[in-house]
Amino acid sequence: MVNAWDCLRSVPDPEIPVVDVVSMGIVREVEETPESVTVTITPTYSGCPAMYEIELSIREALQSAGHTQVEVKTKIAPVWTTDWITEEAREQLRSYGIAPPERRCASGNDLKTPACTFCGSEKTRLQSEFGSTPCKALRVCLECLQPFEHFKCI
Template structure:
């Protein structure tokens, strides 16, 4: 049987199936790990309610924990509170940038904020230029948008803040 801290350590090695350079814990979708009824109960919150990778993630979590000796593992999908890009670790943001995906920027402001009609310019994760244009609101998944750098001409995805 694994302890909670051992289970968290195992989960740190479970990659996100759509962005394999970051783990499910770095992405912030693993919310809780509890010892329950002689096994482990893991709560995950998908990046959005229609995420097609939710079942693959749950199975990967089960497999990794069982392989590590956890015994019975249950995975609960919890939609509230909704996942937010604030849950992505700083380490994961750097890994996203190195992988060629522009991570969501900065800390979320606290309290009411003015509505902005001028889109923020994204920095290209390859060359750093902010001379970028959005090609599509959706990239390879609904949680990412597709951009192109006008300086180096390379396309890149942007992990949209939620």
């Protein structure tokens, strides 16, 4: 039987399928006993419509790997932050066309302008703080003029 953490690494984020729920920092705890698995997840945004989908996919992935007793819990403290997104997931976001969030959002330090995901230029402008999902903002590159999405730093 595949261990629970490895199973969870195969569960994609339903909105951004290039990254998985573990590398996004959505999975907070996993308790594994010989009989059951309890997974604790945290929402990225209060109104994130993907949470239900995420819970279902987690259940499905664990059950199809042979974990029959699965419980999924949700907790909101400590509050999810983009700082929990792994380095690897940041690169995956970038190659998918979404500028990853800056590091150390929680303390507000080190906030650089996100670089264009097409040409890499750092001359970009905020078009709107709200994009196609709650976690993204819209930006425009001032060099290649392409619009692109930016994963908001929270």
